[in-house]
Each structure stands twice: as structure tokens, then as C-alpha cells.
Amino acid sequence: MAQREEVKKYWDERARKFLNNQAATTDDVHLRELEIRTIKTRLKSLDVPDESVILDVGCGDGYSTIKVAQELPNFKFVGIDYSEHMVAIANQRLMDQPDLKSRISFSIGSVLELDKVSRDLVFDVAISDRCLINLDSAEEQSLAISLIASRIKPAGYYIAIENFVEGQSNMNNARREVGLPEIPVRWHNLYFKEGDFAHYAEPYFDDIVFKDFSSSYYFATRVIYSAMCKMRGEEPDYDHEIHRLAVNLPWVGQFSPVRMVVLRRKSS
Numbered sequence: 001m002a003q004r005e006e007v008k009k010y011w012d013e014r015a016r017k018f019l020n021n022q023a024a025t026t027d028d029v030h031l032r033e034l035e036i037r038t039i040k041t042r043l044k045s046l047d048v049p050d051e052s053v054i055l056d057v058g059c060g061d062g063y064s065t066i067k068v069a070q071e072l073p074n075f076k077f078v079g080i081d082y083s084e085h086m087v088a089i090a091n092q093r094l095m096d097q098p099d100l101k102s103r104i105s106f107s108i109g110s111v112l113e114l115d116k117v118s119r120d121l122v123f124d125v126a127i128s129d130r131c132l133i134n135l136d137s138a139e140e141q142s143l144a145i146s147l148i149a150s151r152i153k154p155a156g157y158y159i160a161i162e163n164f165v166e167g168q169s170n171m172n173n174a175r176r177e178v179g180l181p182e183i184p185v186r187w188h189n190l191y192f193k194e195g196d197f198a199h200y201a202e203p204y205f206d207d208i209v210f211k212d213f214s215s216s217y218y219f220a221t222r223v224i225y226s227a228m229c230k231m232r233g234e235e236p237d238y239d240h241e242i243h244r245l246a247v248n249l250p251w252v253g254q255f256s257p258v259r260m261v262v263l264r265r266k267s268s
């Protein structure tokens with residue numbers, strides 16, 4: 001089985017296993033809340049029209065898309081994901097939110113075939129939240145960024161929350177200092193190098209700004225809390241209250257693999 005099919009199977013199985021559970025797209029549900037909050041804040045700050053249409057690539061079970069849409073009542077959202085099981089959950093969630101039905105749609109589609117999705121639509125903003133790290137190769141990641149760019153209006157925005165090797169390495173160096181083992185990149189993920197991401201994006205985007213919104217969160221949970229667990233002979237637990245506390249820390253350092261990149265589409 002090709003790696004791509006195995007990764008898709010992984011997401012299909014997670015959708016089936018977690019159904020309506022908030023952990024369908026990550027066990028770290030507090031990180032997900034931090035991502036949602038960060039996306040909402042960033043979207044509100046962008047200079048885009050009131051009636052903007054937002055593309056959420058790799059929307060998963062729709063949990064984040066719906067949460068973001070609830071706070072941005074003038075925007076419309078188009079979520080796509082290649083896992084039909086994730087999309088089925090997203091549509092189920094939407095049925096429970098009748099007031100949002102006219103502003104959100106979820107459909108099956110791959111980021112590598114974005115040209116086939118809602119062909120007549122160009123978007124004011126595109127979002128990807130831990131989607132492109134699931135692709136098989138640097139070539140596919142570069143292609144995905146070009147396809148996303150092709151669907152964004154001139155001077156529109158792309159908000160990418162993806163994983164980067166530099167933050168992963170900083171986090172692991174800090175863990176090593178306190179006697180913790182390295183956290184490996186999981187089999188289905190291909191993290192970006194910051195320079196590569198910027199290089200793939202530069203032909204299409206003018207401003208490319210990296211934000212380490214989850215650095216403090218990772219430092220608190222993956223370094224300090226993990227070291228405390230080791231001292232006490234306990235297993236780290238995503239439900240431990242430090243996670244709830246750490247989402248409110250100010251953004252300090254570069255200790256997280258998960259970073260936000262805000263990019264502005266070239267005008268011509």
C-alpha cells in the first residue's frame with residue numbers, strides 16, 4: 001500500500017474510532033483549542049471583506065471550522081478533507097447547528113486536487129491546520145502550497161498551522177537537558193523546514209510571517225510537565241490541568257513544532 005493510502009486509512013480509522021469525540025484529529029485537545037483560538041484571532045485581524053469566504057483544507061471532523069465560524073458570523077466556510085469518514089462526522093456536526101448550515105459546507109476532496117473543488121470559487125482566506133504534514137513528499141507539499149495559492153484571491157491570505165523541524169529540534173534539545181528522551185516525528189508526518197516552506201510559498205505570496213503561538217504550551221507540557229512526570233514515575237496525561245493552564249501563557253521562545261505562518265497572496 002502506498003504511504004498516501006496508509007495515511008488516509010489512519011485518518012479514516014481515527015474518524016471511526018473517535019466519532020463525535022473532540023480528539024478525532026489529535027489526542028492533545030488543548031492544543032487544538034489553542035489553534036482554534038489563534039485562527040479566530042488572526043482571521044479577525046485580517047484586512048478582508050465582511051462577507052469573506054474561507055477555505056479550510058484538511059478540515060477533519062469539522063470541529064475547528066464550526067468553532068471558528070461561530071465567532072465570525074459574516075464569513076462563509078468551505079471545508080474539504082480527503083477522508084470521507086471525517087467529512088461524514090463534519091456534516092453530522094453541522095446538522096446539529098442548523099443556524100450555521102447556510103454558511104458552512106463540508107465535502108470530500110484532496111488538497112492535491114484542489115482544482116476539482118468548488119471550481120467557481122476563489123477564496124479570501126485559506127487555512128490548513130496540520131494537513132500538509134500528512135503528504136508523502138516535499139514535492140507534494142510544494143504542489144499543495146501552489147494549489148492553495150491558486151485558489152486565493154489577489155491580496156487574500158493563507159493561514160497555515162503546520163509542523164516544523166526547527167521547533168521539534170529545540171523542544172527535543174530542551175527535553176534532553178532534563179533527561180527526557182526525544183519525541184520522534186510520527187510515521188505519517190513529514191515536517192517542513194522553515195526555509196523550504198518559505199521557498200515553496202515565495203512565488204505566490206508577498207508577506208510570509210512565522211508565529212510561534214504554541215511554544216510556551218509545548219515547553220510547559222512537553223518539557224516541564226514531562227520532566228515532573230518522570231521524577232514522580234507517572235505517565236504524562238493530556239487531561240492534566242497543566243494543559244488548560246499552558247494554553248494561556250504568552251508566546252515565548254521557539255520550542256514547538258507547531259507554528260502558524262500567515263501569508264499574503266501577491267496582488268498580480
Ligand SMILES: C[S@@+](CC[C@H](N)C(=O)[O-])C[C@H]1O[C@@H](n2cnc3c(N)ncnc32)[C@H](O)[C@@H]1O
Pocket residue numbers: 011012025026032057058059060061064080081082083086109110111112128129130131134135
Ligand atoms: C491533524 S488532522 C487536522 C484536522 C483539522 N484541520 C483540525 O485542525 O482538527 C489532519 C487532517 O488532514 C486530512 N488530510 C490529510 N491529507 C489530506 C489531503 N491530501 N487532502 C485533504 N485532506 C487531507 C486528514 O484526513 C485529517 O482529517
